[in-house]
Amino acid sequence: MNINIINNSGHPLPQYETAHAAGMDMRAFIETEITIKPLQRVLVPTGLYIELPVGYEAQIRPRSGLAYKHGISIVNSPGTIDADYRGEIKVLLVNLSDTDFVVNNGDRIAQMVIAKHETIAWNTVEELSDTARGAGGYGHTGK
Ligand SMILES: O=c1ccn([C@H]2C[C@H](O)[C@@H](COP(=O)(O)OP(=O)(O)OP(=O)(O)O)O2)c(=O)[nH]1
Numbered sequence: 070m071n072i073n074i075i076n077n078s079g080h081p082l083p084q085y086e087t088a089h090a091a092g093m094d095m096r097a098f099i100e101t102e103i104t105i106k107p108l109q110r111v112l113v114p115t116g117l118y119i120e121l122p123v124g125y126e127a128q129i130r131p132r133s134g135l136a137y138k139h140g141i142s143i144v145n146s147p148g149t150i151d152a153d154y155r156g157e158i159k160v161l162l163v164n165l166s167d168t169d170f171v172v173n174n175g176d177r178i179a180q181m182v183i184a185k186h187e188t189i190a191w192n193t194v195e196e197l198s199d200t201a202r203g204a205g206g207y208g209h210t211g212k
């Protein structure tokens with residue numbers, strides 16, 4: 070499938086790093102490096118603008134390497150890019166480590182997964198169907 074994109078970053082387009090990867094790595098588009106202090110959150114521009122087909126969303130997810138090695142995650146993970154959004158895609162990074170983390174222009178800071186979704190209409194009812202689980206949850210089946 071082809072998707073329209075404007076790339077103002079001068080960096081390569083988000084791309085699958087291996088043949089069957091689900092996510093395309095996304096790069097920071099910043100004039101000067103950003104230092105993220107412990108527990109600080111920063112909205113990082115990408116210079117990317119996309120036009121998703123109706124019925125699709127883009128999910129902005131953390132990279133596990135940055136999470137494991139540096140405690141870098143995404144506050145609103147997975148971020149949701151709506152099909153009707155035409156603004157710049159940004160990534161809301163958070164530093165969950167106890168040391169500063171520096172983001173440089175062009176660094177791969179997140180990954181984008183393109184996914185189909187349903188658009189539904191609600192059926193308001195008085196009762197829902199019975200199941201064995203019922204209202205059980207939050208570990209009610211044990212460890
Ligand atoms: O990580 C993200 C999440 C969202 N967006 C953009 C695309 C998305 O379509 C729009 C709105 O996102 P969301 O619905 O998550 O935010 P909101 O707080 O509900 O804002 P709005 O009232 O504008 O929907 O912001 C990003 O660029 N990056």
Ligand SMILES: [Mg+2]
Nearest residue numbers: 149150151154
């Ligand atoms: Mg919203």
